[in-house]
Amino acid sequence: MNYGAGRPGGRARTRVKVGRQAHSDLESRGGSVPDAVGDFVHRLRADRTNRALRLTFLRAAGSNGELHLGRADTHCMVLLLSTDGGDEMQVLAVRDGARARDELARLTVEINPVSGSVEVVDQSEVSANVVALPDRSPNGVPAEPGGPAPRGTDTPDTASPAASSSLRHPLFARYDDRTLIDLGVVPSLLPALRRVTTGKQFEKLLTHNLPELTRDVLLSLRDGTDPKHVQQHITDKWRADEEVNTGDWSRAARRTVSEAETDDAAVLSALGKSFDTWRLFLHPEQRRLATGDFKGSAKVTGGPGTGKTVVALHRVRYLVDRLPPGHSRPVLLATYNTNLALELRDRLGQLGGEELLRRVDVRSVDALAREVVQESRAELGRPLDDEAAMNLWHTVLAETGQLGYDADFLDAEFKHVILAAGCGSWNDYRRIGRSGRPRISTAQRHEVWQLVQTYLAHLEAPPRQTTYALIADKAAGLEQRRMARVEEQARYKDGLGGRDLIHREASSGMWLRPRYQHIVVDEAQDLSASHWRMLRAMVRKGPNDIFLTGDAHQRIYGSRVVLSHQGIEIRGRASRRLTLNYRTTREILGSANGLLAGESFDDLDAGTDTLDGYRSVLTGHDPQFWRAPDRLTEMRAVATLITERHDHGTPYSAMAVSVPDGRSAQEFANVLAREFDVPAVELGKDGARSGADAVRIGTMHRFKGLEFQRVFLTSVGEGRVPDQRIEQYRHANPQRYRQEEQRARSLLFVAATRARDELIVSWNGRASRFLPPDVDKTAYRATDLLTSDGPPSGSSGSAVA
Numbered sequence: 172m173n174y175g176a177g178r179p180g181g182r183a184r185t186r187v188k189v190g191r192q193a194h195s196d197l198e199s200r201g202g203s204v205p206d207a208v209g210d211f212v213h214r215l216r217a218d219r220t221n222r223a224l225r226l227t228f229l230r231a232a233g234s235n236g237e238l239h240l241g242r243a244d245t246h247c248m249v250l251l252l253s254t255d256g257g258d259e260m261q262v263l264a265v266r267d268g269a270r271a272r273d274e275l276a277r278l279t280v281e282i283n284p285v286s287g288s289v290e291v292v293d294q295s296e297v298s299a300n301v302v303a304l305p306d307r308s309p310n311g312v313p314a315e316p317g318g319p320a321p322r323g324t325d326t327p328d329t330a331s332p333a334a335s336s337s338l339r340h341p342l343f344a345r346y347d348d349r350t351l352i353d354l355g356v357v358p359s360l361l362p363a364l365r366r367v368t369t370g371k372q373f374e375k376l377l378t379h380n381l382p383e384l385t386r387d388v389l390l391s392l393r394d395g396t397d398p399k400h401v402q403q404h405i406t407d408k409w410r411a412d413e414e415v416n417t418g419d420w421s422r423a424a425r426r427t428v429s430e431a432e433t434d435d436a437a438v439l440s441a442l443g444k445s446f447d448t449w450r451l452f453l454h455p456e457q458r459r460l461a462t463g464d465f466k467g468s469a470k471v472t473g474g475p476g477t478g479k480t481v482v483a484l485h486r487v488r489y490l491v492d493r494l495p496p497g498h499s500r501p502v503l504l505a506t507y508n509t510n511l512a513l514e515l516r517d518r519l520g521q522l523g524g525e526e527l528l529r530r531v532d533v534r535s536v537d538a539l540a541r542e543v544v545q546e547s548r549a550e551l552g553r554p555l556d557d558e559a560a561m562n563l564w565h566t567v568l569a570e571t572g573q574l575g576y577d578a579d580f581l582d583a584e585f586k587h588v589i590l591a592a593g594c595g596s597w598n599d600y601r602r603i604g605r606s607g608r609p610r611i612s613t614a615q616r617h618e619v620w621q622l623v624q625t626y627l628a629h630l631e632a633p634p635r636q637t638t639y640a641l642i643a644d645k646a647a648g649l650e651q652r653r654m655a656r657v658e659e660q661a662r663y664k665d666g667l668g669g670r671d672l673i674h675r676e677a678s679s680g681m682w683l684r685p686r687y688q689h690i691v692v693d694e695a696q697d698l699s700a701s702h703w704r705m706l707r708a709m710v711r712k713g714p715n716d717i718f719l720t721g722d723a724h725q726r727i728y729g730s731r732v733v734l735s736h737q738g739i740e741i742r743g744r745a746s747r748r749l750t751l752n753y754r755t756t757r758e759i760l761g762s763a764n765g766l767l768a769g770e771s772f773d774d775l776d777a778g779t780d781t782l783d784g785y786r787s788v789l790t791g792h793d794p795q796f797w798r799a800p801d802r803l804t805e806m807r808a809v810a811t812l813i814t815e816r817h818d819h820g821t822p823y824s825a826m827a828v829s830v831p832d833g834r835s836a837q838e839f840a841n842v843l844a845r846e847f848d849v850p851a852v853e854l855g856k857d858g859a860r861s862g863a864d865a866v867r868i869g870t871m872h873r874f875k876g877l878e879f880q881r882v883f884l885t886s887v888g889e890g891r892v893p894d895q896r897i898e899q900y901r902h903a904n905p906q907r908y909r910q911e912e913q914r915a916r917s918l919l920f921v922a923a924t925r926a927r928d929e930l931i932v933s934w935n936g937r938a939s940r941f942l943p944p945d946v947d948k949t950a951y952r953a954t955d956l957l958t959s960d961g962p963p964s965g966s967s968g969s970a971v972a
């Protein structure tokens with residue numbers, strides 16, 4: 172082939188992409204290989220006629236593609252798909268060592284008939300390393316070497332209907348080729364797959380660099396998932412938008428599915444370094460959402476770790492890329508609190524650098540509300556924190572002698588009914604619907620209204636004070652008035668046939684532009700109705716106005732808000748759910764999901780949401796449970812486990828411990844420091860941002876939105892989780908009791924799903940009723956650990972470090 176075709180005498184510039192499987196090859200090889208390939212891609216992109224690339228033709232791919240080999244350096248080679256006369260190149264695989272050429276040459280390369288993307292399988296490698304594993308002992312019984320192994324992958328188990336039919340049968344015998352291919356399994360894997368008969372072999376197969384879709388489908392079938400559900404939750408998400416022609420290599424190469432564009436200089440230079448996969452490769456469903464165009468607002472829900480934040484960040488980049496040049500910040504990226512906003516800013520910077528950050532406001536909703544109120548020069552007062560705001564209700568109750576009311580009830584009524592619905596008078600409040608709230612009579616309503624007036628009067632009395640809820644409410648009102656002016660002026664301008672408004676603007680002194688062109692919101696489930704009213708009024712209704720991501724299963728602060736009641740319409744195609752967890756192993760996820768079984772959750776709008784189809788393709792060890800007779804023994808046992816994991820290579824900063832309250836954090840840090848010489852930092856308002864290699868300690872609330880390699884949830888005992896204080900409602904207010912219990916479950920769910928590799932749960936006394944039944948009997952004993960002849964404290968400490 173003439174690599175300079177079509178450009179006589181000149182350099183032949185080429186669009187180069189790197190396939191996801193090639194990227195995994197780079198990650199698994201490490202060392203100098205990524206740098207060499209990064210450099211190779213640079214040079215290839217600049218001039219494909221460069222002889223130093225040592226490009227050689229390998230074989231044709233259909234009628235419009237070719238496979239080539241290239242040499243990145245003396246040890247390392249790449250397999251390339253070349254289409255469009257060499258103008259488009261895609262790195263499909265990378266190998267190093269003496270046999271690199273042979274290994275690349277024998278790869279099967281094909282177009283997946285479901286997704287249309289180009290996939291690679293090394294059939295010989297699979298046959299040699301997977302199928303050839305000894306699967307039978309001499310007496311004909313399948314041999315399963317002992318020792319702990321991840322659940323569901325160690326034996327020809329009973330979890331899978333495929334496996335249970337006969338031990339001698341291939342694991343996927345009950346699915347014919349057509350079914351597997353239709354579900355998205357790469358066809359060239361089938362001959363080897365048909366010879367996989369044991370869980371051990373399957374486990375080994377998963378360690379091969381399989382195409383993502385194939386891996387996900389096989390894992391789900393292996394779990395016994397009905398093919399119809401696999402189709403719905405997995406295959407359909409990958410399906411190409413148009414019919415796939417498995418002979419059209421030029422078209423396949425142009426699809427963005429599972430390839431990173433490397434025209435971007437930042438991506439190119441990062442190839443050689445460790446580059447988080449999420450920055451390069453989105454799941455097709457994530458990509459559709461991040462780069463889709465919506466008539467109005469759009470919503471993304473999904474369980475923990477499904478990449479909602481990743482989608483929000485890519486969405487921001489997509490919106491910014493489409494802005495005309497300028498110096499303003501027309502895109503708002505908002506989240507619940509300050510530490511999450513700082514975290515988002517960091518991640519946005521990783522994705523698009525300063526250039527992207529320059530066009531985006533990254534804010535917590537409360538900080539934003541405060542700025543709006545301050546800007547209006549309205550007297551603000553000092554904001555009380557949540558505890559002080561609650562104490563004020565107690566004062567009001569004591570003063571008025573209305574001891575039949577409960578401070579929590581009044582606080583919730585004030586925030587979630589009166590402020591949420593914008594009730595400015597008794598007449599408003601008297602008529603307002605209070606769905607989901609405990610029933611009260613009209614007379615009681617009137618009493619509540621009076622108590623609220625007393626509460627407000629207290630705040631207004633000098634020295635003036637306020638609450639975050641009131642600030643958000645005030646900001647919402649200000650923004651609504653401002654937007655009304657914007658709309659009025661737009662109408663006026665239209666009436667003038669679009670002529671300039673200079674005179675009117677100058678005379679009225681009004682600031683006439685909407686605050687933002689686009690708003691992206693993360694952690695949407697915890698925002699209040701006032702926050703939404705404020706955000707709604709900060710952007711004009713129109714295409715791509717508000718994009719929000721959230722998960723009601725993780726709601727730990729706010730109360731249910733129906734977004735359509737706040738003018739945010741997200742029905743039909745504008746509402747999508749992500750189901751693949753990228754963070755947490757299947758074992759941890761299984762336990763965490765169990766926490767929420769039987770509860771019902773909203774979809775941030777008027778409907779309900781489930782975790783249907785929610786899954787992980789990462790496998791690991793089961794969560795560990797430890798019981799102790801008292802708190803000190805519990806802390807010492809957890810400290811011992813932390814030390815062991817650190818000895819096996821886990822940095823302290825990759826481990827986090829949850830404690831029941833702020834005081835316990837200090838207590839735990841002291842035990843770690845004094846008795847075990849382990850450094851610890853408290854997870855404060857700025858989250859996990861300390862650079863110190865120290866164990867993170869905080870309440871479960873502080874875990875929101877973060878992730879850690881190993882998570883230790885301590886004090887998960889009865890009376891603590893849920894807090895025994897909710898017992899007062901059990902009979903007096905069953906509805907409230909259910910709400911509090913659900914919130915406590917969600918909190919534990921959020922905390923448990925922060926764990927990437929390992930989850931350890933401990934308690935002293937009796938285990939929380941949220942934990943599996945009988946766990947008090949089956950849990951490890953902390954006292955055993957603290958004696959030298961105790962049980963192993965978790966082989967996972969070394970296995971997954």
Ligand SMILES: Nc1ncnc2c1ncn2[C@@H]1O[C@H](COP(=O)(O)OP(=O)(O)OP(=O)(O)O)[C@@H](O)[C@H]1O
Pocket residue numbers: 447448449452453454457473474475476477478479480481482722725752753754875876877878924
């Ligand atoms: N397409 C992807 N490829 C690789 N990793 C991904 C991808 N999408 C997300 N991740 C990784 O998965 C993890 C979870 O992502 P993210 O924080 O966006 O999830 P989330 O849905 O916002 O989670 P939570 O609701 O628990 O806060 C992160 O480590 C992220 O880097």
